[in-house]
Structures are given as structure tokens and as C-alpha cells.
Amino acid sequence: MTNRIKNATPHMTRNEDLIFERSKPGKTGAELRPLDVPARSAERTLGDLYRRDIEGFPEISELDVMRHFTRLSTWNYSIDAGVYPLGSCTMKYNPRLNETVARFAGLGTDHPYTPEQLSQGCLKVLADTQRALLEITGMDAISLQPAAGAQGELTGLLMIRACLRERGDARRFILVPDSAHGTNPASVTISGYEALPLKSDSRGCVDLAELERLMSTEVAGLMLTNPNTLGIFEQDIQKICEIVHIKGGLVYMDGANMNALVGVAQPGRFGIDVMHLNLHKTFSTPHGGGGPGSGPVAVKRVLEPYLPAPTVEEQPDGSVRLNYDRPRSVGRVRAFYGNFGMAVRALAYILAYGPEGLRQATEDAVLNANYVKERIRECYDLPYDAPSMHECVFSDKRQESRGVRTGDIAKRLIDYGFHPYTTSFPLIVHGALMIEPTESAGKVELDALIDALRSIAQEAQESPELVQTAPHTTRVSRLDEVGAARKPVLRWKPAAP
Amino acid sequence: MRYLPSSDSDRAAMLDAIGKKAVGELFEQIPAGLRLRDRLNVPGPLSEPELLEYFEQASVESACDYVSLLGAGAYAHYRPVVIDALILRGEFLTSYTPYQAEISQGNLQAMFEFQTLIAQLTGMDVANSSLYDGSTAANEAVLMAMRLTRRNRVVVARTLHPEYRQVIETYLQHQGVEIAETPYASTGQIDLAALESVVNDQTAAVVVQSPNFFGTLESWAKIAEVVHKRGALLVSAVTEPLSLALVKPPIEADIVCGEAQSFGVPVAYGGPYVGFLATKEQFVRQMPGRLVGQTRDSEGRRGYCLTLATREQHIRREKATSNICTSQSLMALNATIYMCLLGKSGLRALAEQNLSKACYAADELGKVPGASLPFAASHFNEFVVKAPGDCGELLAALREEKVIGGLPLERFYPELKDHLLVCVTEIVSRRALDRMIEVWHRFSRPVAESIADAAAVG
Ligand SMILES: Cc1ncc(COP(=O)(O)O)c(C=O)c1O
Numbered sequence: 001m002t003n004r005i006k007n008a009t010p011h012m013t014r015n016e017d018l019i020f021e022r023s024k025p026g027k028t029g030a031e032l033r034p035l036d037v038p039a040r041s042a043e044r045t046l047g048d049l050y051r052r053d054i055e056g057f058p059e060i061s062e063l064d065v066m067r068h069f070t071r072l073s074t075w076n077y078s079i080d081a082g083v084y085p086l087g088s089c090t091m092k093y094n095p096r097l098n099e100t101v102a103r104f105a106g107l108g109t110d111h112p113y114t115p116e117q118l119s120q121g122c123l124k125v126l127a128d129t130q131r132a133l134l135e136i137t138g139m140d141a142i143s144l145q146p147a148a149g150a151q152g153e154l155t156g157l158l159m160i161r162a163c164l165r166e167r168g169d170a171r172r173f174i175l176v177p178d179s180a181h182g183t184n185p186a187s188v189t190i191s192g193y194e195a196l197p198l199k200s201d202s203r204g205c206v207d208l209a210e211l212e213r214l215m216s217t218e219v220a221g222l223m224l225t226n227p228n229t230l231g232i233f234e235q236d237i238q239k240i241c242e243i244v245h246i247k248g249g250l251v252y253m254d255g256a257n258m259n260a261l262v263g264v265a266q267p268g269r270f271g272i273d274v275m276h277l278n279l280h281k282t283f284s285t286p287h288g289g290g291g292p293g294s295g296p297v298a299v300k301r302v303l304e305p306y307l308p309a310p311t312v313e314e315q316p317d318g319s320v321r322l323n324y325d326r327p328r329s330v331g332r333v334r335a336f337y338g339n340f341g342m343a344v345r346a347l348a349y350i351l352a353y354g355p356e357g358l359r360q361a362t363e364d365a366v367l368n369a370n371y372v373k374e375r376i377r378e379c380y381d382l383p384y385d386a387p388s389m390h391e392c393v394f395s396d397k398r399q400e401s402r403g404v405r406t407g408d409i410a411k412r413l414i415d416y417g418f419h420p421y422t423t424s425f426p427l428i429v430h431g432a433l434m435i436e437p438t439e440s441a442g443k444v445e446l447d448a449l450i451d452a453l454r455s456i457a458q459e460a461q462e463s464p465e466l467v468q469t470a471p472h473t474t475r476v477s478r479l480d481e482v483g484a485a486r487k488p489v490l491r492w493k494p495a496a497p
Numbered sequence: 498m499r500y501l502p503s504s505d506s507d508r509a510a511m512l513d514a515i516g517k518k519a520v521g522e523l524f525e526q527i528p529a530g531l532r533l534r535d536r537l538n539v540p541g542p543l544s545e546p547e548l549l550e551y552f553e554q555a556s557v558e559s560a561c562d563y564v565s566l567l568g569a570g571a572y573a574h575y576r577p578v579v580i581d582a583l584i585l586r587g588e589f590l591t592s593y594t595p596y597q598a599e600i601s602q603g604n605l606q607a608m609f610e611f612q613t614l615i616a617q618l619t620g621m622d623v624a625n626s627s628l629y630d631g632s633t634a635a636n637e638a639v640l641m642a643m644r645l646t647r648r649n650r651v652v653v654a655r656t657l658h659p660e661y662r663q664v665i666e667t668y669l670q671h672q673g674v675e676i677a678e679t680p681y682a683s684t685g686q687i688d689l690a691a692l693e694s695v696v697n698d699q700t701a702a703v704v705v706q707s708p709n710f711f712g713t714l715e716s717w718a719k720i721a722e723v724v725h726k727r728g729a730l731l732v733s734a735v736t737e738p739l740s741l742a743l744v745k746p747p748i749e750a751d752i753v754c755g756e757a758q759s760f761g762v763p764v765a766y767g768g769p770y771v772g773f774l775a776t777k778e779q780f781v782r783q784m785p786g787r788l789v790g791q792t793r794d795s796e797g798r799r800g801y802c803l804t805l806a807t808r809e810q811h812i813r814r815e816k817a818t819s820n821i822c823t824s825q826s827l828m829a830l831n832a833t834i835y836m837c838l839l840g841k842s843g844l845r846a847l848a849e850q851n852l853s854k855a856c857y858a859a860d861e862l863g864k865v866p867g868a869s870l871p872f873a874a875s876h877f878n879e880f881v882v883k884a885p886g887d888c889g890e891l892l893a894a895l896r897e898e899k900v901i902g903g904l905p906l907e908r909f910y911p912e913l914k915d916h917l918l919v920c921v922t923e924i925v926s927r928r929a930l931d932r933m934i935e936v937w938h939r940f941s942r943p944v945a946e947s948i949a950d951a952a953a954v955g
Contacts, residue, residue: 016606018606018609018610018613019610019837020610020613023840026842027840028838028839028840028842028843029577029579029837029838029839029840029843030577030838030839030840030843031843032843032846032847032850032923033575033923035849035850035853035854036926036927036928037853037854037857037927037930038853038857039849039853040849040852040853040856040857042743042848042849042852045852045856045875046714046743046744046852046875047875048716048745049714049716049744049745049875050743050744050745051741051742051743051744051745051746053841054617054618054741054742054841054844054845055617056613056617057614057617057618057836057840057841057844058614058836058837058840058841059840059841059842060837060838060840062577062579062838065579065583065834065837065838066579066582066583068837069583069586069589069607069830069834070583070586071603072602072603072604072606072607073583073586073588073589073603074588074603075588075600075601075602075603075606076588076589076592076600076601076602076603076604077588077592077597077600077601078587078588078589078590078591078592079587079591079592080587080588080590080591081587081588084591084593086593089593091591091593093500094590094591095500096585097545097548097549099585099590100549101548101549101552102765103581103763104552104553104555104556105556105559105561106555106556106557106558106559106560106561107552107555107556107559107765107766108763108764108765109559109561109573109763109764109765110559110560110561110764110765110766111560111565111567111571111573111764111766111901112571112764112766112767113567113569113571113904114559114560114563114565114567114766114901115560115892115896115901118559118560118563118896118901119558119559119560119766120558120559121554121555121556121557121558121559122555122559122766124555124558125552125555132539132540135537135538135539136537136539147629147630147633147768147769147825148629148821148822148823148824149822149823150810150820150821150822150823151629151633151820151821153820154668154820158667158670158671161671181811181822182809182810182811182812182813182814182817182822183810183820183822185810185814185815186810186813186814186815186817186819186820187820188815189815189816189817189820190640190668190819190820191671192670192671192672193671194815195814195815232526233526233527235526235527235528237528237531238528238531262537263533263536263537264524264527264532264533265524265527265531265532265533266533269530269531270531278823280823286590286591286827287591287592287593287594287823288584288589288590288592288825288826288827288828288830289589289592289593289594289595289601289604289607289608289826289827289830290593290594290595290604290608290626290627290787290823290824290825290826290827291594291627291629291769291823291824291825291826291827291828292768292769292823292824292825292826292827292828293823293824294769308667330667330670331663331664331666331667331670332632332660332663332664332667333633333664333667333668334629334630334632334633334664334768335570335630335631335632335658335660335661335664335756335767336570336571336660336766336767336768337766337767337768338767338768339768339769340765340766340767340768340769341763341765341766341768341769342768342769344552348548348552350539350541351539351540351541351542351543351548351551352498352499352500352541352542352543352545352548353498353500353541353542354539354540354541354542354543355536355537355538355539355541356536356542357498357501357541357542358537358539359536359537360498360501361498361500361501363520363523364501364503364508366520366523366524367503367508367511367512367515367520367523368503368511370515370517370523371511371514371515374514374515374516375514386526387523387525387526389523389526410597411597411599414597414599414600419593419597419600420597425811439501439503440500440501440502441502442502442503442504442507443503443504443507443510443511444507445502446511469795471599471600474599474600475599475602476598476599476602476794476798476800477599477794477795477796477798478599478794478795479598479599479792479793479794479800479801479802480792480793480794480795481598481792481802481804483792483793484790484791484792484802484804485790485804485805485806485807488781488788488790488804488805489790489791489792490609490612490623490624490781490788490789490790490791490804491609491612491613491616491622491623491624492609492610492613
């Protein structure tokens with residue numbers, strides 16, 4: 001069994017309790033500079049409001065902190081350690097240089113309310129990022145305010161709504177394909193619209209007849225992911241936009257999959273009206289175990305007046321200013337100007353690659369996905385056999401008869417030394433295996449991933465229980481998620497004395 | 498390109514394996530008319546040294562050589578070097594949201610610790626593992642209160658951060674909600690009588706910040722009484738959570754939300770920061786955002802996993818409690834490490850320094866002829882002071898001395914012309930404070946003289 005696993009060997013990791021369990025009274029991990037003004041008695045100054053103790057708060061040395069979090073870190077898989085083929089997440093290399101420049105004095109330290117003339121460095125970074133992203137998307141105007149993709153979606157939908165309302169035509173529904181990411185319908189609800197599901201056709205793409213049927217004067221627009229969540233380019237995109245536009249609707253494009261398009265095609269030419277980007281996907285800003293992200297929203301001229309305020313605007317004299325005077329704006333979606341530090345990193349990424357490099361990265365990402373697809377297609381069911389862009393989606397149909405599901409295959413992939421692909425998404429695929437290698441994997445690593453996936457397919461036939469009970473090499477085995485939800489324990493509490 | 502691992506021979510071999518002659522064939526699925534013919538018009542490619550130069554230029558054009566007395570929702574505190582040593586570890590920096598628990602135990606345990614620290618600090622039962630920032634956390638708290646009460650009226654204190662209020666307005670604009678603003682009293686605290694008159698049986702949530710936007714501390718007991726009498730929920734918002742090391746936590750509130758940037762997260766021109774939301778046990782199932790729970794593996798070992806996912810968008814789609822997916826985990830880790838390093842005594846000592854320094858600055862500015870401290874209630878590390886004359890001119894005089902002297906409040910509060918919001922954390926030295934105070938005195942002299950002249954002429 002284990003000789004099949006070439007990419008990894010189990011190794012020792014250290015056990016580590018919760019930080020609270022390391023705590024001992026009187027310890028500290030930070031010492032302050034001596035106070036250089038007269039000390040005030042907090043108790044006297046605050047009176048009734050004075051707090052005597054932060055119960056349970058840890059007391060530990062700096063070394064304790066270092067060891068604790070270093071040990072914790074060794075329990076995580078990471079891009080730095082290996083291929084991370086998590087579909088729809090674009091887990092590409094996060095250049096370390098970007099971390100360095102984001103911490104430069106000023107960029108890492110300027111206060112958001114610094115007078116504009118003193119923070120031109122930060123404002124120019126924002127302006128340069130905007131300009132580059134507009135060129136890449138082919139859109140007309142942009143806001144970097146949304147904090148992640150989902151907030152970009154909401155912002156875009158609010159803009160659609162504001163535009164239609166000005167036309168005296170508020171409408172009720174947004175069409176959302178059944179293959180869409182969960183944030184799409186969730187954002188629709190918050191925008192005050194109702195999500196109207198749009199069935200995909202046998203190609204896994206938008207069903208034009210169905211779109212014609214559903215598109216009415218009650219429908220404000222369509223939210224479309226392109227390439228879609230199957231990794232397939234929606235070839236009818238222009239026709240789709242036309243159908244929506246003829247009935248007075250607008251088209252939102254979820255740009256989570258821009259890694260398939262940068263330098264190759266500009267969504268601005270597709271006919272769409274508004275889209276978001278995920279800087280933490282396509283533009284390499286690190287995921288950090290679940291954020292920060294950044295979800296810039298880019299629009300065509302029709303929607304420009306509704307962008308969140310303030311907008312970042314270059315002046316004829318080369319300076320950059322914040323424009324708050326935007327009477328038709330949908331408002332503000334986040335305090336200050338969004339996740340500024342992510343714009344710094346995204347800009348560093350774009351500048352490092354340059355135009356040819358960006359295109360090369362896209363080509364590599366698409367080539368890698370097609371290579372993986374081609375080499376495992378004899379082992380896994382491919383429900384939608386169309387040309388792939390940056391990712392490919394298989395189903396667990398062939399393994400299911402042996403009682404092995406996509407989640408099991410994913411867990412077994414961990415034993416082989418890889419982070420799993422995305423499981424169970426998109427929902428239109430029964431037991432989906434969604435694989436996105438990105439450009440950050442060379443052939444040697446892809447071949448190892450392919451070997452692992454092929455080997456697991458074989459294991460599923462020969463010894464399904466081995467796969468069903470995986471992972472076998474991690475410090476914890478499968479966790480009881482049902483138990484966790486039934487009686488949630490969401491914090492540490494001191495043991496009763 | 499240095500970041501790309503593929504060699505040309507790899508590419509050729511892979512193309513060969515999939516039966517294609519050129520990579521361009523892979524893009525033929527995109528209609529020809531939509532394919533880009535020209536190169537993108539973006540700068541680059543830049544080598545590493547060139548990139549450093551590019552951003553050094555941006556750094557030079559910043560305010561990094563100024564002493565800043567700006568707070569207002571973003572606080573500069575000293576950041577121990579251990580934070581970056583840890584958060585730059587690739588295992589934290591370059592991992593995804595921990596869907597695969599067995600190879601994400603490090604992130605999961607750290608988030609469980611974050612949840613615990615926030616709960617301890619706020620006096621709540623449970624906290625989530627982060628939201629985008631304080632402004633969106635305040636909004637999520639409001640939406641949560643609306644779900645819990647099934648009511649659709651919201652009251653926000655006028656002393657809630659103005660940009661937080663704007664975010665709430667943006668999110669609620671199509672929810673059929675009435676938003677009422679409730680004023681502050683002459684003390685700088687919320688006006689209780691006015692609050693009493695504005696809260697009614699349709700009120701879902703009352704949002705009050707403490708220390709509020711003026712830096713003034715609120716007393717929760719009386720506010721809670723007014724709010725709860727009408728069956729509404731009290732949302733306590735915190736932008737400077739360091740205050741909670743010395744100030745009683747808002748245990749009377751139903752939801753405590755806020756911004757944890759203050760815990761060692763770089764000020765970084767407004768983000769990335771880290772929102773949090775804490776509440777009582779009974780409201781857990783209406784919480785937004787990711788939650789980490791403790792559980793056991795098949796051999797009984799303690800472990801952690803994401804839990805109560807049935808609240809979330811990937812399961813509930815249009816019926817989810819929130820649309821949030823990617824959040825701010827790395828910044829939550831940053832805040833966790835910071836809180837652990839300082840620990841119980843360090844955080845209190847730091848809070849005492851902030852209090853002492855702000856009191857010193859407020860007292861000294863209060864003595865400047867023509868200046869005044871309009872709000873009498875206690876503050877933490879921020880306070881409002883009225884300038885002895887035109888505050889734009891005063892700020893310009895301070896800038897000459899390389900000091901950014903505070904935030905002019907007129908921008909958000911037209912009635913507070915020439916009032917400045919001044920924040921003093923531990924990183925501002927006494928020498929810098931004295932320099933700033935000296936400028937105020939110099940500035941006030943001509944003003945005082947012209948008043949005297951006017952009086953003499955009159
Ligand atoms: C297709 C798609 N749309 C939207 C999102 C939401 O983006 P974010 O997580 O940045 O909010 C994701 C990310 O997971 C996605 O894959």
C-alpha cells in the first residue's frame with residue numbers, strides 16, 4: 001500500500017495544547033517602553049467603568065508564543081510546501097517580495113485619514129492598480145473597496161439596482177445559474193433581489209432557450225461566471241448578454257475564474273456590464289488560511305455613476321485624489337478604501353510579470369488543467385466533456401458503486417502528499433472533483449499528482465475501505481463534524497476547579 | 498518568468514500528451530472575435546530590484562516621517578517583531594480556508610483561540626473567527642438582530658463611526674428598513690432621553706459604540722435597560738478593543754462587534770483589518786461568518802473543524818445568514834499572536850499607558866488659551882478638542898512641525914466646526930506631544946491677541 005505513495009512520507013509533528021493551557025500567572029511576552037508622562041490611575045479615571053481582570057486571558061513568554069504558533073503552523077498544508085489544486089480557488093504561488101513591499105514604511109503604516117497630499121504614495125499605488133486591472137479586464141471604471149469576492153458581487157448587484165431604479169424600473173429577480181458559487185445567490189438576497197435559478201444545459205453552460213424563457217421585464221439581470229464553474233468558457237456569452245440587454249436587464253460576471261483569461265481575453269468585450277475580480281486568486285495575494293481577500297468591482301460606463309464612494313481619481317497634474325462627491329453612488333461597502341495591502345501585492349504581481357508574463361501564466365494554467373484532465377480521464381467520470389480552461393471537473397460516479405465518494409478520494413489524496421481538489425462543487429455535478437492546478441505546478445509535480453489520482457482510482461476498486469477511512473497519515477484522523485455541530489464547543493473554558 | 502516552474506520542454510511534452518500543436522489551440526473555445534490580439538498595455542516585467550525601487554518611491558511619497566495623532570477606527574500600536582516572524586510562515590500565509598480539517602489543524606486551532614480571546618475580552622459567550630472589518634461587522638450584527646427579532650427598524654448612535662453608519666445604510670437600502678439616528682448629549686455620551694424616545698416595539702437593534710467616535714466611554718447598564726424594555730437587541734460596537742483591557746466589557750449587550758486592527762495589525766492605509774462578532778450562546782445559529790468548533794477524531798483525539806456550516810452560503814445559498822466566504826483569517830491570527838504576547842498583564846499595562854498619554858495630551862491642550870474640551874465624560878486614548886481658531890490653519894501649522902494633528906470632525910459632524918479628534922497611543926513620545934502642544938500655544942497667541950485687539954477697538 002504505502003509503496004504507491006511516492007510524494008510524501010509521514011513525519012513527526014509536535015503536540016501542542018491550547019495557548020490557554022500553557023498560561024502561568026505572572027508571565028508576559030512583551031515589555032513596554034517606560035511611560036514618559038505622569039501615570040494616571042485607571043481605576044480613579046474610569047470609576048465605575050473600571051475592569052479588574054480579563055478572566056482567562058493567557059500569560060505566556062515570547063518563546064512560548066513562538067513555539068506554540070510554530071508548532072501549529074506545521075499542522076497546515078500550504079502552497080509553499082506543494083501543489084494545491086483546489087478548484088475555483090486559484091492557489092498559485094504568492095511571491096514573497098510582495099510581502100516585503102507591502103510592509104514598506106508608508107504603505108504599511110500610513111493612516112487612512114492622512115491628508116491626501118501627504119499620502120500620494122498610497123494613492124498612486126491604488127491608481128496604478130486600478131489602471132492595470134482596467135486594462136486586464138477591458139472595463140471602464142473600477143472600485144477597490146470591496147473586501148472580497150462576495151462583497152464585490154453585492155456591490156455590483158447594488159449598482160445594477162441603482163441603475164434600474166433611476167430608469168424607473170426596479171424589477172425583482174436576478175438569474176443565477178445552478179452551477180454558480182454559493183456567494184452568488186447569497187449576495188442576491190442581500191441586494192434585495194430574489195435569486196431565480198437558471199438551469200444549465202447538457203453542455204454545462206447557459207441554456208439559451210431557458211434564458212429566453214425566463215428573461216422578462218421582472219428580471220434585473222444575470223449573474224454569470226465565465227469561464228463557468230465547470231472550467232468551460234461560455235461561448236454564447238455575447239448572445240447571452242444580448243438576450244438580457246434586450247429585455248432591459250444587466251449582466252454581472254463573477255470573475256473568480258479570471259486566471260483563465262488574463263492577457264488572452266478581456267471581459268469588457270463580452271458585453272457584460274459589471275464584474276468582480278478576486279485579487280486573492282488571480283493576482284496572487286496570499287489566502288492566509290481564509291483571508292484577507294480583495295474583490296475589486298469593475299464596470300462599463302453605464303454603471304460608473306453608482307460606484308462606491310470615494311473613488312480614487314488621477315488628476316491632470318499627476319496627483320491622485322479621493323472623490324467623495326458621488327451623488328448617485330450606491331454608498332460605501334466598507335470603511336476606508338478596502339484592503340489596501342492586497343492592492344499593493346496585486347500590483348507587485350502584475351509588474352513582476354508584465355504583459356507577456358501575464359499571458360504566459362494564463363497559458364500555463366490552462367495547459368496544466370488540460371494535461372491533468374487528459375491523463376486521468378480514463379479513471380474518473382467526466383460529466384461534461386467540453387474543452388477546459390483553467391480547471392476541470394470530474395464526478396465520482398465510477399467510484400460510487402464501490403462506496404467511495406469524492407470526499408473520500410480527497411482525503412486519500414492527503415496521504416499521497418497533496419492538498420485535495422475542491423469537493424462537491426459545482427452542485428450540478430454529482431460528487432464533483434474540481435481540479436485547478438494553476439500555473440504554479442511544473443510537469444514533475446503534475447505527474448506526481450496524476451499518479452496519485454490514478455492510484456487512488458485503483459484503490460477505490462481494489463480496497464475501497466482504505467480510501468473510505470483516509471487520511472491515514474495525518475496527526476488527526478477524520479474529525480466528527482456531525483458531533484461538532486450538534487453540541488458546538490466554540491471556545492476554551494477553564495476546567496471547573 | 499521567475500515565478501513559473503514550467504520549462505519550454507515541459508510545455509511541449511504536455512501539449513504533445515494532449516494532442517495539441519500549440520497552446521493557442523487551447524483558447525480556440527473562446528470565440529475569435531473575443532480573443533485579445535494585442536499585448537496588454539501594462540508596465541513590466543520588473544526584476545526584483547526594480548520592483549523594490551518602484552515601491553520605495555511610493556514609500557517616499559508617504560507620511561511615514563510624520564507623527565500622527567489620527568485614530569478614528571485605525572490605531573497605530575507598536576507591533577512586536579514576532580508577529581511577522583509567525584504570520585509570514587508559509588503554512589499560515591499560503592493556506593486556504595480550512596475545509597480539509599486534517600491538514601489545517603494549525604489554522605483551526607489558532608482561530609479557536611481567536612474566538613476564545615475575543616469572547617473573554619468582550620464578556621460574551623462565543624465569537625466567530627473574523628469578518629471583513631469593523632464596519633461590515635457592525636452591519637452583520639444589525640442583520641443578525643433583524644433575523645433574531647423579526648423586526649425591521651434600526652437605531653444607530655450618531656457617535657457610531659460615520660463610515661460604519663454609511664456601510665449599514667448601504668447594506669440596508671433595499672431591505673425595507675427604517676434607520677433612525679440617535680444624538681449625543683453634552684457629555685459626548687449617548688443622549689439617553691432621546692434614545693428612550695426613538696426606540697420602539699419595531700426596533701430590532703440599537704447600535705452604540707464605546708469608546709464612541711469621540712473617544713468617550715459609554716455606560717452600558719442604562720442603555721441596555723432602555724433597549725431591552727422594548728424587546729430590541731443591543732449591539733455594542735468597538736473600534737479600539739484595547740480599551741477592553743481596562744474598561745468593563747459590555748456584558749449587557751446582546752451582540753458585540755468591532756474591529757480588532759488595534760491588536761498589532763498594520764494601519765496600512767485602511768486595510769486589511771479584521772472584524773469580529775461575539776454574542777450570547779443562544780444566538781449562535783444566527784451568527785454570520787466562519788466558526789471553528791472543537792471535536793474528536795475517530796480515535797478520540799481532540800481536534801478542530803469548521804462548524805455550523807448550515808448557516809453559510811455554500812450550503813444555504815440564498816437563505817444564508819451572510820454572503821461572506823473569504824474573510825480575514827491571517828489578520829485574526831495576527832491579532833491572536835498580539836493578544837497572546839501581551840497577555841493579561843501586558844495588555845492592561847499598555848492600556849494604562851494609552852490612557853495616561855491621552856489624558857496628558859487632553860489636559861495640556863485644554864490649557865491652551867481659546868481651546869476647549871467640549872465633552873466631560875471619560876475617554877480612553879482619544880478625545881475631542883476645540884481649536885483656538887481655524888482648525889485648518891492649526892493643522893497646517895502642525896504639519897510644518899511634521900505632526901498630523903488629528904481628524905477635523907466637521908467633515909462628519911457639521912456642528913463640530915474647528916473640533917479635532919485627537920488620538921494618542923503609546924507610540925507617540927512625550928517629546929512629540931510637547932512639540933504638538935507648543936504649536937497649539939504658538940497658534941493660539943495671535944488668535945488671543947486679535948480677540949484682545951478687537952475688544953480694545955470695541
Ligand atoms: C466562483 C466563485 N465566486 C465567488 C467566490 C467568492 O469569493 P470570496 O471568497 O472572495 O468572497 C468564490 C470563492 O470562493 C468563487 O470560487
